[in-house]
Amino acid sequence: MNPDKLAHMANQIARFFESQPGDQAQAVADHINANWAPAMRDTFLAHHAGQDLHPLVSAALPEIRGKG
Amino acid sequence: MKDLIIPDGIHGPKLSDMGTPAKKGAPVTLVIDGMDVTVPEGTSVMRAAAEAGITVPKLCATDMLEAYGSCRLCVVEIEGMRGTPASCTTPVRDGMVVKTQTEQLQRLRRGVMELYISDHPLDCLTCAANGDCELQDMAGAVGLREVRYAPGQNHVETRAAEGPNPLYIPRDDSNPYFFYDPSKCIVCMRCVRACEEVQGTFALTVDGRGFDARISTGTDDFLNSDCVSCGACVQACPTATLQEKTVEEIGTPERAIITTCAYCGVGCSFEAQMRGDQLVRMVPWKDGKANRGHSCVKGRFAWGYANHGDRILHPMIRESITDAWREVSWEEALDFAAKGIKAAQAKHGKDSVGVITSSRCTNEETFLVQKLARAVMGTNNTDTCARVCHSPTGYGLKQTFGTSAGTQDFDSVEQVDCAVVIGANPTDGHPVFGSRLRKRLRQGAGLIVIDPRRIDLLESVHMGEGIHLPLRPGTNVAVLTALAHVIVTEKLYDEAFIRERCDWEEWSDYAEFAADPAHSPEAVEALIGVPAETLRQAARTYAAAPNGAIYYGLGVTEHSQGSTTVIAIANLAMMTGNIGRPGVGVNPLRGQNNVQGSCDMGSFPHELPGYRHVSDDAARAVFETEWHTTLDPEPGLRIPNMLDAAVAGDFKAIYIQGEDILQSDPDTHHVAAGLAAMDCVIVHDLFLNETARYAHVFLPGSTFLEKDGTFTNAERRINMVRKVMAPKAGLADWEATQALANALGAGWSYTHPSQIMAEIARTTPSFAGVTYELIDRIGSVQWPCNETHPQGSPVMHEDGFVRGKGRFIRTAYVATEERTGPRFPLLLTTGRILSQYNVGAQTRRTENSVWHDQDLLEIHPHDAEQRGINEGDWVRLASRSGETSLRATITDRVSPGVVYTTFHHPDTQANVVTTDNSDWATNCPEYKVTAVQVALSNGPSDWQELYEAQTKLTRRVEAAE
Ligand code: SF4
Numbered sequence A: 001m002n003p004d005k006l007a008h009m010a011n012q013i014a015r016f017f018e019s020q021p022g023d024q025a026q027a028v029a030d031h032i033n034a035n036w037a038p039a040m041r042d043t044f045l046a047h048h049a050g051q052d053l054h055p056l057v058s059a060a061l062p063e064i065r066g067k068g
Numbered sequence B: 001m002k003d004l005i006i007p008d009g010i011h012g013p014k015l016s017d018m019g020t021p022a023k024k025g026a027p028v029t030l031v032i033d034g035m036d037v038t039v040p041e042g043t044s045v046m047r048a049a050a051e052a053g054i055t056v057p058k059l060c061a062t063d064m065l066e067a068y069g070s071c072r073l074c075v076v077e078i079e080g081m082r083g084t085p086a087s088c089t090t091p092v093r094d095g096m097v098v099k100t101q102t103e104q105l106q107r108l109r110r111g112v113m114e115l116y117i118s119d120h121p122l123d124c125l126t127c128a129a130n131g132d133c134e135l136q137d138m139a140g141a142v143g144l145r146e147v148r149y150a151p152g153q154n155h156v157e158t159r160a161a162e163g164p165n166p167l168y169i170p171r172d173d174s175n176p177y178f179f180y181d182p183s184k185c186i187v188c189m190r191c192v193r194a195c196e197e198v199q200g201t202f203a204l205t206v207d208g209r210g211f212d213a214r215i216s217t218g219t220d221d222f223l224n225s226d227c228v229s230c231g232a233c234v235q236a237c238p239t240a241t242l243q244e245k246t247v248e249e250i251g252t253p254e255r256a257i258i259t260t261c262a263y264c265g266v267g268c269s270f271e272a273q274m275r276g277d278q279l280v281r282m283v284p285w286k287d288g289k290a291n292r293g294h295s296c297v298k299g300r301f302a303w304g305y306a307n308h309g310d311r312i313l314h315p316m317i318r319e320s321i322t323d324a325w326r327e328v329s330w331e332e333a334l335d336f337a338a339k340g341i342k343a344a345q346a347k348h349g350k351d352s353v354g355v356i357t358s359s360r361c362t363n364e365e366t367f368l369v370q371k372l373a374r375a376v377m378g379t380n381n382t383d384t385c386a387r388v389c390h391s392p393t394g395y396g397l398k399q400t401f402g403t404s405a406g407t408q409d410f411d412s413v414e415q416v417d418c419a420v421v422i423g424a425n426p427t428d429g430h431p432v433f434g435s436r437l438r439k440r441l442r443q444g445a446g447l448i449v450i451d452p453r454r455i456d457l458l459e460s461v462h463m464g465e466g467i468h469l470p471l472r473p474g475t476n477v478a479v480l481t482a483l484a485h486v487i488v489t490e491k492l493y494d495e496a497f498i499r500e501r502c503d504w505e506e507w508s509d510y511a512e513f514a515a516d517p518a519h520s521p522e523a524v525e526a527l528i529g530v531p532a533e534t535l536r537q538a539a540r541t542y543a544a545a546p547n548g549a550i551y552y553g554l555g556v557t558e559h560s561q562g563s564t565t566v567i568a569i570a571n572l573a574m575m576t577g578n579i580g581r582p583g584v585g586v587n588p589l590r591g592q593n594n595v596q597g598s599c600d601m602g603s604f605p606h607e608l609p610g611y612r613h614v615s616d617d618a619a620r621a622v623f624e625t626e627w628h629t630t631l632d633p634e635p636g637l638r639i640p641n642m643l644d645a646a647v648a649g650d651f652k653a654i655y656i657q658g659e660d661i662l663q664s665d666p667d668t669h670h671v672a673a674g675l676a677a678m679d680c681v682i683v684h685d686l687f688l689n690e691t692a693r694y695a696h697v698f699l700p701g702s703t704f705l706e707k708d709g710t711f712t713n714a715e716r717r718i719n720m721v722r723k724v725m726a727p728k729a730g731l732a733d734w735e736a737t738q739a740l741a742n743a744l745g746a747g748w749s750y751t752h753p754s755q756i757m758a759e760i761a762r763t764t765p766s767f768a769g770v771t772y773e774l775i776d777r778i779g780s781v782q783w784p785c786n787e788t789h790p791q792g793s794p795v796m797h798e799d800g801f802v803r804g805k806g807r808f809i810r811t812a813y814v815a816t817e818e819r820t821g822p823r824f825p826l827l828l829t830t831g832r833i834l835s836q837y838n839v840g841a842q843t844r845r846t847e848n849s850v851w852h853d854q855d856l857l858e859i860h861p862h863d864a865e866q867r868g869i870n871e872g873d874w875v876r877l878a879s880r881s882g883e884t885s886l887r888a889t890i891t892d893r894v895s896p897g898v899v900y901t902t903f904h905h906p907d908t909q910a911n912v913v914t915t916d917n918s919d920w921a922t923n924c925p926e927y928k929v930t931a932v933q934v935a936l937s938n939g940p941s942d943w944q945e946l947y948e949a950q951t952k953l954t955r956r957v958e959a960a961e
């Protein structure tokens, strides 16, 4: 899967949660964990370096579940 | 057989007619022909008699229309009343004593009939309506035995004594489905009234008066008039003046089976009227709760595709997509398909395969396809084309209300005081709902339309002032948040409702957010292109209405902020207390017939049937026990992710039932690349669709006429689909899926779809009470249907939200990345029209194409002039994804800067132009906004020509031996 596209999708999710109350980074991670297949999360985690990530996405990284 | 045969179906609906519409009111008791009858106040004497089993002769009355009282055949005697009143226009009163049959009445009725017959042809034996004609029936009923008038002036003969008869008007055959033969018309006005009262189009009028009166479309013929070919007038006509051509060709039907339209999300019920196993006509079923006896041109007339010569009736396989197709047995095809899937999984892992369920197929079929993925293939890689239309509805309504469904039934529209229509075009997309809404608008309900384009609904005859917010495409969230701003800051919200039903803290947070001056109409008017005052007026109108209802369509969901928009809609309904009773609510208008059902049935990769997340251990346990297997707790891939994975080499085989992703999904080049990268593409469809050019296995599908099952319409109504003929390719779709599963070792043994529904009911709480027996008994049922709602639920969230407290969520506007600039200065938005359906695979194969033989690009006169474009010119439509060519039409329905087209024809390739932008939460593609440029061109683009050539190459079928 194309890592650029995944980063783009993650940024879009972050732009929704950036205006929400509560723990925004956790919300981004929760959304990704609930909706992305594991393969997508793995690819994303493996290739996030160098991507232009929204700060909330960067903050969410530790909470995104990769290969267990 | 589970066919439901209506008692007097032989005669069709015309004889089971109660004469005037049912009324609601206090009980009134009267005596008719010595019998006590109790009916609601407001009922006509005619209907009261019919309730008692007494048929009063009638011609101009029918229970689909208000009484009109012109033929005077229905006269009765009423004690204490002078003369002989017409029973259709006389309301019942307590203690009334009525006689329906006396010598005087008999004489009067014969006199009436004699006059009618004197100006009517006497060719009954060869007439298309022979046996199905109310004039004929009434002549018999009143005992007409002679006609004493000498032949004179008439409308019947082609010639009079001196040359041609000036009163004779020849038959009009211009409509492909019905004819109009004025020589048989008795001027009962039923057609005119049906067009007005039922359909709301007002296409028919009467020319002339008295003996000279004639029904007219006001134009040359039906085809070139305002007529939208809904057929309501044909159904209402008591004679063969307006008649289906199929009845003329085949003869009158002899039995009827109740079934459900397979086109749009309204889900109209029909009588499939049959002669032998030949379908004669489809007549909307009066007891159908979604449509109440009405339909549109698609459901009533456009079923000819079922017999179209393009249908593929044999399974086919090929090693490579450049090979010609080879017709094989079902066994060989399934074996080949199963090998393809197994090989992919052996080499690339279990998640290298997936399925796509269809929102056109039945609930039972969809359930099996996702079960095939989860339980047999062992992957959650299942998705549905509902992804590309209503997945944001799923997300948004689940977050706010707790479940992904419209809150009302369609009857609810009869109590709406203010209808807000957002990003939908009901008169074209959901025509029967459009007609029902128009009826309510004629009764005085207000209308607010939020859409870039001036839709026809705003032009409804006899409605009050409508408010139109012609927003810039892509700014829905800004508009809806501005409406919330007005409601919050002007304190128009329903505090009592919010306190009782919603989470107060979340509301306070939302109110604070919405009240920010940055969200005021004045702050956003430049962005959205609608004057602040109009926005304020719209907000006040909706908030002030006793019953405000929101109806929305794909213009809401198919955006990068689709899910946020759905949330904003839910917020508005909650803050104004417009939830939980008839006449209000949030109503997604679903595109295809079974979008609701395919979502309910667990088609999405992250949700098991009943919208339970795959990570929910309790929900998984239910299915693991039922299916004797373990299920993956992690979400699978969605369609766009499957395609991405395929391009990356990780996804190798797919089974696609009843969908054409190459035509319906955005960014055609990307879809094509994904499909081309797979080793085994299995397409299960009626026709060699566009996707099939990349397929290795083709399994022939069955139409809705060829199988049993259920569809769930936009109001959560589970309607029965009943088999009226045997599957032409041998297997109904659910049988084919079962056979494929068994070729993969599943060992399934369903013998009837009712067993699949039983499995759904066992595993899915909102369907717990649903059985075929219940649907047969009460006609249809709206989920949730369980112990607390044994007959289903017309209105949801009546006493509390499914999730408990309603949840307000902030809705900040985020601009789409699809922005106009110097290269692509215009915004393209897309939609659909009445006569065609979705990608058009069915409707293009019917006579409906006389109304829409190509897709056109609508462009504002100003933009057209700048580019030197004239009406009908070929233009090139280009975006950053690709380009295509089509013809332009110039109209001010679209604002300057906006262009619009439909996507019904494959040659247009509109999705070559749409981009892969998508909704942030669900990846629903952003069809409704694409930055484009338009310029004059000479004809089809290179891609279109290449595609055409490739079509020929990939569609070859080897000659059978
Ligand atoms: S066309 Fe049929 S329905 Fe219309 S006025 Fe004539 S007879 Fe009546």
Ligand code: SF4
Residues within 6 Å of the ligand: B191, B194, B195, B199, B201, B202, B203, B204, B226, B227, B228, B229, B230, B231, B232, B233, B234
């Ligand atoms: S077919 Fe429908 S729209 Fe056309 S004239 Fe008849 S009722 Fe009116």
Ligand code: SF4
Residues within 6 Å of the ligand: B261, B262, B263, B264, B265, B266, B267, B268, B291, B295, B296, B297, B298, B299, B300, B430, B431, B432, B433
């Ligand atoms: S297409 Fe829709 S409105 Fe038309 S008949 Fe079918 S279900 Fe009804």
Ligand code: FES
Residues within 6 Å of the ligand: B057, B058, B059, B060, B061, B068, B069, B070, B071, B072, B073, B074, B075, B086, B087, B088, B089
């Ligand atoms: S049926 Fe009553 S007047 Fe025609």
